[in-house]
Amino acid sequence: MQYVIVDIETTGGNPTNGGITEIAALVYEEGEEVNRYHTLINPERMIPGFITGLTGIDHEMIQDAPTFAEISEELFEFLKGKVFVAHNVNFDYTFIREAFKRHGLQYDAPKLCTVRLSRKVFPGLRSYSLGRICEHLQISISNRHRAFGDAEATAILFGLIHEKSPETIYSSLKRNAGEAFLPPYISKEKFLSIPESTGVYYFHDKNGKVIYVGKAINIRERFKGHFSGNSKDKLNLKSEIHDVSWQLTGSEFLAYLIELLEIKNLWPKYNKALKYQSSNWALYQYEDGAGYMRLQVAKNTRPQQAVFEFDSHSEAWKFLMHKVEEFDLCTKLSGIQKAPNACYDFKINKCKGACCGEESHDSYNRRANSFLTSIQSDQKALLIKEKGIHPNEHSALYFEKGVFAGYGFFDENTEGQQAEHILGALQKVKHQPETRYILRAFVTKVNSSQIQVL
Numbered sequence: 240m241q242y243v244i245v246d247i248e249t250t251g252g253n254p255t256n257g258g259i260t261e262i263a264a265l266v267y268e269e270g271e272e273v274n275r276y277h278t279l280i281n282p283e284r285m286i287p288g289f290i291t292g293l294t295g296i297d298h299e300m301i302q303d304a305p306t307f308a309e310i311s312e313e314l315f316e317f318l319k320g321k322v323f324v325a326h327n328v329n330f331d332y333t334f335i336r337e338a339f340k341r342h343g344l345q346y347d348a349p350k351l352c353t354v355r356l357s358r359k360v361f362p363g364l365r366s367y368s369l370g371r372i373c374e375h376l377q378i379s380i381s382n383r384h385r386a387f388g389d390a391e392a393t394a395i396l397f398g399l400i401h402e403k404s405p406e407t408i409y410s411s412l413k414r415n416a417g418e419a420f421l422p423p424y425i426s427k428e429k430f431l432s433i434p435e436s437t438g439v440y441y442f443h444d445k446n447g448k449v450i451y452v453g454k455a456i457n458i459r460e461r462f463k464g465h466f467s468g469n470s471k472d473k474l475n476l477k478s479e480i481h482d483v484s485w486q487l488t489g490s491e492f493l494a495y496l497i498e499l500l501e502i503k504n505l506w507p508k509y510n511k512a513l514k515y516q517s518s519n520w521a522l523y524q525y526e527d528g529a530g531y532m533r534l535q536v537a538k539n540t541r542p543q544q545a546v547f548e549f550d551s552h553s554e555a556w557k558f559l560m561h562k563v564e565e566f567d568l569c570t571k572l573s574g575i576q577k578a579p580n581a582c583y584d585f586k587i588n589k590c591k592g593a594c595c596g597e598e599s600h601d602s603y604n605r606r607a608n609s610f611l612t613s614i615q616s617d618q619k620a621l622l623i624k625e626k627g628i629h630p631n632e633h634s635a636l637y638f639e640k641g642v643f644a645g646y647g648f649f650d651e652n653t654e655g656q657q658a659e660h661i662l663g664a665l666q667k668v669k670h671q672p673e674t675r676y677i678l679r680a681f682v683t684k685v686n687s688s689q690i691q692v693l
Contacts, residue, residue: 241268242351243321244397246390247331248294250282253471254330254337258282259307260296262335263386264317265394270401272394276317277387279304294384311342318348322412326369326393327423327478328352349412353396354423356411360404366445367424372396420466424481433459436628438487439497442509445481451509454498458485476509489648490625490634492681496643496674503671520555521545524611527572530600531593532607534559535574539672547614547640548672566610569593569603620644620693621678622658623685627651635661643674658693 248261259280266274279296281304291297318335325331328350339346354367364375369389373380378395382388401408421430424445433440440458442451455461466477488494502510521539524546526532536555539548549555563573571582571594581595593603621638627648628634637645645665682690 241266241273241321242324242397243267243318244324244390244394245318245331245335246325246386246393247334248296248384248386249290249334250284250286251290254333254474255471257334258284259334259338260286260290260294260301261386262314263390264314265390266317266321267394267397270398274317276314278310280310281306296385307338308342311339311344315339315344315346318346321348323348323350324353324393324397325350326353326389326396328354329423329474329477333474351397351408351411352423353393353400355421356400356407357396358424358426359407360400369393369396420463422466422477422480425483429483430459430462433462433483434485434487435459436487437489437491437494438485439494439501440483440485441501442476442480442507443482443484444479447482449501449505449507450479451476451507452498452501452505454488454491454494456491456494472509487628488634489628489632490636492623492625492677492685493634493636493646495677495681496636496646499673499677500643500668500671503673504669520549520552522547522549522555522559524607529596530604531572532600532604533572533574534568534607546611548642548675562610566606566613567591568607568610572603572607621682622661622691622693623682624689624691625685635665637662637665638674638678641675641678642670642672643668643678644670658691 244265244267246263247259250258250260260282261279262277264276265272279301281301283306286296286298286301314335323332329352332348332350336346357364357367357372361372361376364372366372369392370380370383372378373392373396376396376399378392378399380388380392421427435457437456438458439452439454440462441449442453444450453461453465462483466473486497488497519539520536521541522545523535523537523541523543524532525535525543534546536552536559539545547555547558549558559573560575562568563570563575569582569590570576570584571578571590576582576584578594581592581597582590584590585592585594585597591598591603593600620640623636623638625634625636631651632648633651635647635649636643645662645667647661647665649661649664
């Protein structure tokens, strides 16, 4: 069996549109090098400055180098029929496969990753980057971040792996090993420890920082789904993930809610956007210096508690105008008119004169408070019973004014679980208006017997 140890340098970016600037391929058979291939490649596109800083390859070096089109058939024949080996193999393999595809060649080969193999054969190291593992094993790299130097070092590393544990290599080659989809830093044992249960999961980088938050009915199955395909984000995520953790919820409803809260709290780099529109506008109330209750529609960014939240400015404005007419409120004190003195409605006898002192603040505020009370009565709190994590357990989801406010888990056999007891034991959560959209999506799926209006 022949193995071809490969390393490439690229312009960066997505394998479907990035360019290869250098390739080195060393063929080994029975532990001996039997052939080699090495060339610079003109990528026919700009080489970013940071790539030149890393590799030393600039436009002057590659201007007379062949293009990939010019070497594609020769390289294809060189690689064909051999096991493709590389450090973090999915990066090199995908770049080369996509480059072949652009020139009408379908490349498909068994592949081995020396990161994954090293984790099995040399367990317990803090890092499995090529530089660190070569330093640990005292492998000299003659020209770091250049294709030939890195390929030579990878070949020596692969030889040490083969020498110490050839069975690891052979078992990894079996298609039924079922590990090909795994990121290089996630072991099969770690993958098998992921629960096939409902909850929220977290991907961590090498420093433990959360870089992605997701939710799933079956976390292990969803984990597998993340690493199919070759988009730029998927490949980057695959190379950056070093650990995975999770929080079980039992309920899909609760998983959606906690996922949103965690994304808003952590803002992981691979969660590019929330799936739910933010309530950008709100109605606020305050008392002015003369003792009159005032209302104002404004951006939902103030620290004070909003009276009501809205998806748009027009929705907020329409709601306020309707309530001003219903409760006979002053358009100026409600922020609808900006008149310097009395509002226009006072001049046509539609306003009682709170805006110009003709009506006392006590009289006016009684109507304004009636309006606020009506909102509160329309915004009943909800306590929703959902599935728990364990048998004979349920979860309780609490909403105030349509916004998620807390949750907890309770034994089904516990007697006397009145609403007061449950509310006192809930874990409170940060106010996030976007959770109202999740409530709207799920509440129709919940049996009415599981919903308690407080």
